[in-house]
Amino acid sequence: MKRRDFLKQSVFASAGSMLIPAFLKPFELIAKSSLSGHKNLVIIQLSGGNDGLNTIVPYGNDVYYQLRNTIAIPQSEIIKLNDMQGLNPTLAPLKEIYDQGWMSIINNVGYPNPNRSHFRSMDIWQTASDSNQFLSTGWIGRYLDSNCQMCKYPYNAIEVDDTLSLTLKGDSKKGIALQDPDKLFRTTNTPFFGKLIEHDKEHLDEDNLGYLYKTMIETYSSASYIKETTKNYDNNFVYPESSFAKKLKTVARFILSGLDTRVYYVSLSGFDTHVNQMAQQKKLFTQFSEGMNAFVKELNNNKKLEDTLVIAFSEFGRRVAQNASRGTDHGTANVMMLFGGQLKKQGIYNDAPDLNDLDAGDLKYKVDFREIYATVLNKWLNVDNKLILPDSTGTMDFI
Amino acid sequence: MTENENFQKIKHLYNRAGFGLHYSELQKLSRTKLNKLVADMIEKAKTDVPITTIAPGHVKSVMLKNAGLTKKEGLSPEQLKERQKLLVSLNKQLKNLNTEWFFRMMDIDSPLREKMTLFWNNHFACREEGNPYFAQVLNNIQRKHALGDFRQLLLEVSQSASMLNFLNNQQNKKGRPNENFARELMELFTLGRGNYSEKDIKESARAFTGWVHDAEGNFVFNTKNHDNGIKTFFGKEGNFNGEDIIDMILQKPEAAVFIARKAYRFFVNDVPDETHVQELGNHFYKSKYDISVLMNKMFTADWFYAPENTGNKIKSPVEFIVGLSRQFNVTYKRQEIILQLQRGLGQTLFYPPNVAGWAGGRNWIDSSSLMLRLTIPSQILNDGSLNFSAKTDPDDENIVAMKQMDDAVIEAKKKGSRIEINWENFWADFPKDYSVQQIAGFILQCKPSAQLNQIISSSIDKKNAIIKTASSPEYQLC
Numbered sequence: 001m002k003r004r005d006f007l008k009q010s011v012f013a014s015a016g017s018m019l020i021p022a023f024l025k026p027f028e029l030i031a032k033s034s035l036s037g038h039k040n041l042v043i044i045q046l047s048g049g050n051d052g053l054n055t056i057v058p059y060g061n062d063v064y065y066q067l068r069n070t071i072a073i074p075q076s077e078i079i080k081l082n083d084m085q086g087l088n089p090t091l092a093p094l095k096e097i098y099d100q101g102w103m104s105i106i107n108n109v110g111y112p113n114p115n116r117s118h119f120r121s122m123d124i125w126q127t128a129s130d131s132n133q134f135l136s137t138g139w140i141g142r143y144l145d146s147n148c149q150m151c152k153y154p155y156n157a158i159e160v161d162d163t164l165s166l167t168l169k170g171d172s173k174k175g176i177a178l179q180d181p182d183k184l185f186r187t188t189n190t191p192f193f194g195k196l197i198e199h200d201k202e203h204l205d206e207d208n209l210g211y212l213y214k215t216m217i218e219t220y221s222s223a224s225y226i227k228e229t230t231k232n233y234d235n236n237f238v239y240p241e242s243s244f245a246k247k248l249k250t251v252a253r254f255i256l257s258g259l260d261t262r263v264y265y266v267s268l269s270g271f272d273t274h275v276n277q278m279a280q281q282k283k284l285f286t287q288f289s290e291g292m293n294a295f296v297k298e299l300n301n302n303k304k305l306e307d308t309l310v311i312a313f314s315e316f317g318r319r320v321a322q323n324a325s326r327g328t329d330h331g332t333a334n335v336m337m338l339f340g341g342q343l344k345k346q347g348i349y350n351d352a353p354d355l356n357d358l359d360a361g362d363l364k365y366k367v368d369f370r371e372i373y374a375t376v377l378n379k380w381l382n383v384d385n386k387l388i389l390p391d392s393t394g395t396m397d398f399i
Numbered sequence: 400m401t402e403n404e405n406f407q408k409i410k411h412l413y414n415r416a417g418f419g420l421h422y423s424e425l426q427k428l429s430r431t432k433l434n435k436l437v438a439d440m441i442e443k444a445k446t447d448v449p450i451t452t453i454a455p456g457h458v459k460s461v462m463l464k465n466a467g468l469t470k471k472e473g474l475s476p477e478q479l480k481e482r483q484k485l486l487v488s489l490n491k492q493l494k495n496l497n498t499e500w501f502f503r504m505m506d507i508d509s510p511l512r513e514k515m516t517l518f519w520n521n522h523f524a525c526r527e528e529g530n531p532y533f534a535q536v537l538n539n540i541q542r543k544h545a546l547g548d549f550r551q552l553l554l555e556v557s558q559s560a561s562m563l564n565f566l567n568n569q570q571n572k573k574g575r576p577n578e579n580f581a582r583e584l585m586e587l588f589t590l591g592r593g594n595y596s597e598k599d600i601k602e603s604a605r606a607f608t609g610w611v612h613d614a615e616g617n618f619v620f621n622t623k624n625h626d627n628g629i630k631t632f633f634g635k636e637g638n639f640n641g642e643d644i645i646d647m648i649l650q651k652p653e654a655a656v657f658i659a660r661k662a663y664r665f666f667v668n669d670v671p672d673e674t675h676v677q678e679l680g681n682h683f684y685k686s687k688y689d690i691s692v693l694m695n696k697m698f699t700a701d702w703f704y705a706p707e708n709t710g711n712k713i714k715s716p717v718e719f720i721v722g723l724s725r726q727f728n729v730t731y732k733r734q735e736i737i738l739q740l741q742r743g744l745g746q747t748l749f750y751p752p753n754v755a756g757w758a759g760g761r762n763w764i765d766s767s768s769l770m771l772r773l774t775i776p777s778q779i780l781n782d783g784s785l786n787f788s789a790k791t792d793p794d795d796e797n798i799v800a801m802k803q804m805d806d807a808v809i810e811a812k813k814k815g816s817r818i819e820i821n822w823e824n825f826w827a828d829f830p831k832d833y834s835v836q837q838i839a840g841f842i843l844q845c846k847p848s849a850q851l852n853q854i855i856s857s858s859i860d861k862k863n864a865i866i867k868t869a870s871s872p873e874y875q876l877c
Contacts, residue, residue, distance in 0.1 A: 048796035117528055118793035123753065132579070134753040136762065154766045162787040163743055164767045166752070174765035187774055192867055198850050208669075208711050209845060211761055212769065212872035219766040272796035275483060324471040325479050 038150070039380055040255050042264045042310040043140070043167070046288075048271030049118065050314035051328050052335035053353070054281060055091070056105050060084035063355035067321040071277055071328070081105075084352045090285040093293035101346035102296055102305065103339050104398055108353055109372065110333035110365025114316060118272070118330075121315040126167040128370050128389055139373055140263050141170030142388040143381060150262050155222040158254065159265040160247040168265060175263070176222055180250070185227040188220045226259065233257035237298040244268045245291035252298045255308065262381060271314060274327040288312075296339055305341035309380050309399060311372065312337040319361055333365035336372065344399055371396050405429050409436065411709050412698060414844055414877045415666050416440065417510025419722040422828045422841055424507065437698045441691045444512035444546050449539040452499045453492050453532045460614050462489075490795070493531035497741075497748045498734050500538065504721045515545035515694070517717065518665050520748075522658075523556045523588060524756035525565045527749065533616050534749050537561040549658065549688035550649055553588065554642065557607075560616035566754070568610050573626040576604040581644075583754055589654045595633075602630040607641045649688060656680030659693060666697060667708050669760040675702055710845030713763055714877050716744035719772060722877070723869065726842060727780060728824050732817035742789035743771055769875075776869035783818045822862065835861040839868040844877045 054071065058064050059078045078086035079095050085105070087094060097103050113131035115121045127135035137145070144151040151157070157168050157175030168175030178184040197217050233256045239245040244266070251264045268288060273280050292310075299305040317334030333353070353363045374385040374393040385393060406429045413420040413428075420428075428436060456462075463469045468482040504513045519541035527534035537559045544552035556562055557580070563569055566580035581604035585595045609625030612618055630639050633647055648654055659679035663671045679696055686692035697703055714722065720740050723729070731737050741747045745768055751757055771787060778785050829838055839847065839855045842865070847855070851871050858864035868874060 047791065047793070117526075118796060119526065119750070120753075122793065134755050136752065136755070136758045159767075161790070162767070163745070163771070163790055164765050165790075169762075169765060176765070177767035184770075187770060192854065192870070193773070195854055196848070196850050196871065208713050208761070208876060209872060212713070212764065212875055215764055215766060215769050216773070216872055219770055222766065267790070269791045270796060274797050275479075324474060325483070 038260075038262070038307065040264065040304075040308045041262060041376060041380060042251055042266065042308060044310060044312040045165070045167075045265070045267040046271050046284075046312060046314040047118075047122070047267055047269040048273070048314070049121075049316045049318060049330055050271040050334065051273060051277060051281065051318040052314075052333075053317070053320065054277065054328075055088055055285070056081075056085050056107070056335045056337075056348075057088060058084055058352045058355060059086050061352070061355045063320075067355075069322070070326050071322045082348060085348060088281070088285055090282045091289045093289040097293060097296050097339065098347065101343065102300075102341060103337065104343045104346060104349050106336045106338065106349045106367060106372065106398065107351060108333045108363060108366035109313075109336045109369050110316075110363070111368055111370070112365075114332040114362075114365070116316065116330040116332075118315060123166065125313060125315050125369060126165060128373055130390075137171050138165065138167035138169050139388055140168045140265070141166075141174060143170075143263070143377065143383060144168075144173035144175065145170035146383050146387045148381070148383050150260065153222060153225075153260075154218055155226055155259070155261055157263040157265070158226075158251075158259075158261050160250050161265075161267065165265060165267070168263070175265070176219065178223075178226070179247075181223070181227045181230050184223045188223040193220065226254075229259050230254060230257040235298065237294065237301070239294045240287070240290040242287040242291060244287045245294060248291045248295040249298075252295055255299065255304055256302050273318075274323065274329060275325040277322075277327040292339065300341065307342075308340050309342070309376065310337075310339035311376065312339075313369065317363060320355060320358060320363060321361055331362050332359070333363040336369070338398060340399070342399060344397055349398055367396070368393070372398075375399065405433060408433055408704050410841075411704060411844070412437070412440075413510065414722075415703075415712070416694075416698060417514055418504055418718060418725055419877075421726070422830075422833075434699055437695055440509075440511050440698075441546055441695055443509045444515060445691065446509070446512075447543045448508075448512070449542065450496065450499055450503070450535055452495050453535045455532070456615065457489075457492065457532045458615055459486070459489055459529045464614075489529070489531060493527070493534065493749060494734060494738060496531050496535050496538070498737050500748055501717075501721065501737050501741075504717070505725050507725075511694075512542060512545055515690075516542040518662065519545060519552065519556075521665075521751060521756040522661060523562065524751035524754050525561050526751060526753075527561050528564070530560070530616070533560040533564070536616060538749075544690070546691040546694060547689075549683075549690055550645065552690070553649075554645060556588075557584065557641070557645070558610065558612075558618040560612040560618075563610060563612050563618075568607055569612070571604060571608050571610070572624040573605075573608045576601070576608060576626070578604040580604070580607055584645075585648065587755055589648050589657060590651065591653070591657045594651065594653045594657075599632055602632050603639075603644045605630050606632070606639045606644045610641055652680065652684045655684035655688065658688075659683050662693065662697065664759070667703060669712065672702070675700070710843070710876050712877055713760055713875055715757065715759060715763060716741060716746035716768075717748065718877060719744065719875070720775075723776060723779070726825075726869075728821040729779060730819040730821075732819065736785060736818060738792070739785060739789045740775070742792065743785075743787055744768055744775075747792070764875075769872075772875055773870050773872070776874070777866050779818050780820055780866045780869065783820070785818075835864045838865060842868055843871075843873050845873050847871070847873050 054073060057073050057078055059075050060083055065072045073088060077089045079089060079092060080086040094103060111124065111131060115124060115131055124131060126138050128139040129135040140157055144157055151173060154174060154176035159165055159168055159175060159177040160179060161177050162179055164175060164177040197220055230253055233253055235249060235253050239249045247266045251266060254261060270284055296305060299308050313336050314334055317331045318328035319331040323329050357364060370389050370393045374389050375395045375398060377383050377385040377388055378395050379399050409428050410425055462485060468478060520538060525537060540555045540559055566583055567577045568580045571577040578600050581600050586592055605626040609621040611621050627638055629636055632639055632644060656677060660671050660676045663676050663679065679693060682696045683693040702708060745763065746757060836855055851873060854867055855864045
């Protein structure tokens with residue numbers, strides 16, 4: 001697109017008029033109700049390697065108590081889900097969600113030849129690569145690259161943070177990171193930047209400078225669009241006081257204001273519990289479960305839970321046996337938690353980890369995480385997963 | 400050649416071969432002819448000045464052993480605490496190494512040496528998981544041979560503890576070969592895809608069996624684990640060892656062209672001109688892989704200074720931050736700020752994304768990283784502190800976990816991110832009659848847009864005009 005044409009369609013050519021660029025206007029004009037059909041995916045990254053065995057506890061297995069003599073959760077405290085597994089008591093706020101059928105638990109998720117480095121394993125999860133393969137784009141980034149109808153603009157995938165994760169970086173398209181629509185708007189919509197993007201250039205993306213200006217204009221437009229759209233919705237729903245809950249509240253605001261975004265990304269950090277795991281997990285689980293409880297309820301109150309799917313993952317689980325510091329070291333397969341109003345198989349999806357069949361002290365994975373991604377892409381985001389993941393990846397039946 | 404032309408060329412040279420220049424430095428240099436300047440620059444960069452931040456012997460296994468803390472089992476709570484402290488101090492060492500190198504780049508002594516080291520550091524991308532000392536050793540190998548003999552560089556890198564670990568050669572044993580190193584050696588370090596077969600990988604992996612390092616990180620050739628059998632490599636048969644394989648690879652002119660292309664993309668243009676690349680590659684090959692010959696050829700070529708190769712490369716985050724810090728005489732009072740800048744913009748030294756290194760070019764730019772780049776200059780130059788939070792360093796996850804902090808990075812930031820700028824020196828560097836437009840023109844490598852020009856000229860405050868210049872898309876290019 002020539003710069004002139006681009007600007008003609010863009011409000012910035014006529015200063016002082018509406019803040020929404022004309023090319024975004026059709027969405028603005030669509031009534032909120034007609035947008036309610038579009039589905040959202042919320043990805044939650046639990047950074048550091050969450051200990052799945054003390055999250056969804058296999059209390060029915062003696063091996064668990066044998067290998068974790070000082071950090072095992074006593075049977076009496078466990079919130080039992082079936083006769084084998086139960087919730088860590090600090091995840092109590094999830095029980096209510098679980099009972100409503102809004103939570104699914106997938107056990108033994110991992111990948112072949114697991115890597116125990118935080119960096120590397122996180123890369124593998126974010127890029128959906130094989131263990132020995134190096135990809136420079138994230139799986140959601142490749143989803144944006146697939147040119148689907150709703151992956152045209154940076155705000156089609158939003159990370160609630162200051163910087164963008166690899167997951168949301170594609171080859172030609174990338175998502176956008178922001179903590180707060182007002183802050184992003186204030187940063188981008190300064191008179192200085194407004195003046196700059198009137199930049200006189202023939203072709204906006206012909207050279208690197210053109211590419212920089214094009215990205216800047218896209219960001220400027222996205223910031224305006226997000227601010228304008230989200231001011232329609234005021235969340236007065238009460239969330240707990242934690243930065244994680246605050247991020248979820250922001251996601252809820254985005255979803256409920258009808259923002260044209262398919263994917264949201266939120267991280268919670270600090271799960272690398274080598275020492276005194278109980279105290280740290282308690283703190284993080286309180287943030288996680290209270291935040292999720294509020295988020296799911298707010299969406300449900302507004303009839304958007306049906307259109308929302310949340311997947312929570314961590315780069316690896318931890319070793320089955322505890323260490324000598326009342327903590328756990330880096331392991332392999334892990335549990336994944338899913339939330340939403342349209343889960344096909346509510347509750348526990350598959351068999352609990354088999355603690356009698358370990359691989360040198362580690363859980364054996366039964367579900368490749370990419371099958372979960374493929375399922376989400378095919379059945380939720382409605383794109384052909386073959387465009388994004390290896391051909392051979394199968395799909396599952398949780399949605 | 401007019402002096403003005405020479406001035407512009409040297410400015411371009413120092414932006415690509417270094418991290419930018421002060422006006423007065425450039426003025427001094429512009430009296431010298433370009434060819435001599437390039438030769439001097441290369442000579443100076445050959446002097447080896449290793450980083451010595453981490454003392455030899457500061458190796459995890461050795462330190463744990465000396466302290467009697469090797470195994471966690473059976474330790475008292477106090478000893479466990481001691482052990483954890485030791486591990487945290489190792490992580491801190493990597494941060495010290497990072498900032499030491501960062502300060503080196505800011506130092507004028509030999510910008511080319513550090514720029515070349517950065518190039519090799521990304522070419523032989525390696526992530527050190529537990530021993531910062533090993534990372535320092537590898538970094539010093541890349542520095543020592545930055546402009547030396549490529550074969551020697553390749554050999555020493557291949558035999559460094561960091562690389563032996565990273566590409567699993569420690570596990571490469573007779574009868575149970577691990578092909579990771581052999582594959583990357585050809586795919587990423589020397590030849591590129593299409594110039595070898597899967598069989599060549601399998602066979603050459605056998606030749607590297609027994610290449611390991613000892614506890615201190617010294618290279619050891621473990622003959623017991625070495626496969627002495629006959630290997631078939633590039634169609635030849637023999638009992639080849641690792642050095643033989645390296646020599647056989649370098650006999651292929653394709654290796655010289657591969658390195659030349661990589662250097663071209665780093666120093667000249669993201670999109671290589673194959674004629675120029677071949678020209679460089681042939682020259683490099685004929686010189687028997689003398690890196691200084693390659694770089695001299697590049698920096699003295701007419702096309703290096705052609706308009707299509709000037710002011711159009713997107714700075715890497717490190718180039719961006721180092722350049723800005725040098726230009727404005729920035730002093731960082733806290734180490735964490737430098738790391739936060741690197742993490743926030745997506746390039747942390749010693750943490751390449753993977754063995755292929757940073758992809759570079761337009762990959763640096765997304766909406767969020769661009770907005771950070773456009774606002775960081777005013778955060779630094781106006782406020783003297785940063786108002787964004789970078790993601791937690793994965794190696795700090797355990798610290799976050801231990802301290803039970805809600806958001807360690809934000810907390811650290813609040814404790815005062817002090818940054819100081821010496822504006823007097825900045826202004827004093829330029830001639831007295833220099834206008835603000837001329838200063839802006841100097842800190843940019845490309846022509847400012849009409850809009851930017853107008854903004855600069857209509858600013859009442861000249862400091863403000865300069866900060867805006869540094870906050871523009873134009874400033875992202877070098």
